[in-house]
Amino acid sequence: MKKLAPSILSADFSRLGEQVELISRAGADYVHVDVMDGHFVPNISFGAAVMKSLNKCHISPYDVHLMIERPDDYLDNFITEKTAYIVVHQEACVHLHRTLQNIKSKGVKCGVAINPATPVSALEWVLAETDLILVMSVNPGFGGQKFIPSALEKIRQLDQLRKQKGYDFVIEIDGGITLDNIRDVADAGCDIFVAGSAVFGAEDIEKRVQEFKERMDG
Numbered sequence: 560m561k562k563l564a565p566s567i568l569s570a571d572f573s574r575l576g577e578q579v580e581l582i583s584r585a586g587a588d589y590v591h592v593d594v595m596d597g598h599f600v601p602n603i604s605f606g607a608a609v610m611k612s613l614n615k616c617h618i619s620p621y622d623v624h625l626m627i628e629r630p631d632d633y634l635d636n637f638i639t640e641k642t643a644y645i646v647v648h649q650e651a652c653v654h655l656h657r658t659l660q661n662i663k664s665k666g667v668k669c670g671v672a673i674n675p676a677t678p679v680s681a682l683e684w685v686l687a688e689t690d691l692i693l694v695m696s697v698n699p700g701f702g703g704q705k706f707i708p709s710a711l712e713k714i715r716q717l718d719q720l721r722k723q724k725g726y727d728f729v730i731e732i733d734g735g736i737t738l739d740n741i742r743d744v745a746d747a748g749c750d751i752f753v754a755g756s757a758v759f760g761a762e763d764i765e766k767r768v769q770e771f772k773e774r775m776d777g
């Protein structure tokens with residue numbers, strides 16, 4: 560079953576609660592939370608306080624994408640009753656295996672993201688321990704960028720690896736996803752689709768969520 564995770568980075572922050580309830584009601588499977596620290600990526604977004612406020616709303620579970628250095632120091636802040644996944648970057652973790660164990664020990668699922676320049680092979684020895692692999696199809700830091708097509712090949716590689724070796728991680732894509740390319744990404748073997756500007760930039764956000772869901776299920 561394919562899943563949609565709209566990124567609130569492109570939401571209207573003056574109406575965040577309302578918009579997050581809207582996408583959740585429309586069928587968003589996860590709420591994708593982009594946390595940026597101005598060090599790992601050249602931008603600053605928002606932190607755990609925003610998630611804690613949103614917990615008061617009727618919303619889908621969080622898929623938390625930490626684009627930050629030293630994620631271990633901050634994990635506890637992002638673990639709330641609505642947190643499903645915490646995803647860290649391979650490039651930000653010197654002791655990635657330990658970080659993943661750490662996340663799992665706190666009772667949430669763990670994920671690893673790889674930047675466009677990072678090969679799938681960099682994950683070889685954590686694939687068995689990881690619940691989710693996030694393939695970045697833009698360089699992280701900003702919404703509204705153009706999809707980098709080499710991400711498709713990485714998704715195919717990951718899908719093949721999990722079939723060959725019996726791993727049970729899910730594959731997520733993030734960056735530049737639109738109604739026009741989501742089908743190709745789904746066909747490559749992707750399970751969870753992040754979309755920011757293509758969802759929140761739509762005139763009718765609810766309708767756009769439904770269009771995405773129809774398109775990804777083919």
Ligand code: DX5
Binds near residue numbers: 568624698701754
């Ligand atoms: C990029 C973020 C993405 C971004 C996606 O650093 O991780 O989640 O918000 O936005 P779009 O869909 O507009 O590329």
Ligand code: ZN
Binds near residue numbers: 566591592624
């Ligand atoms: Zn993201």
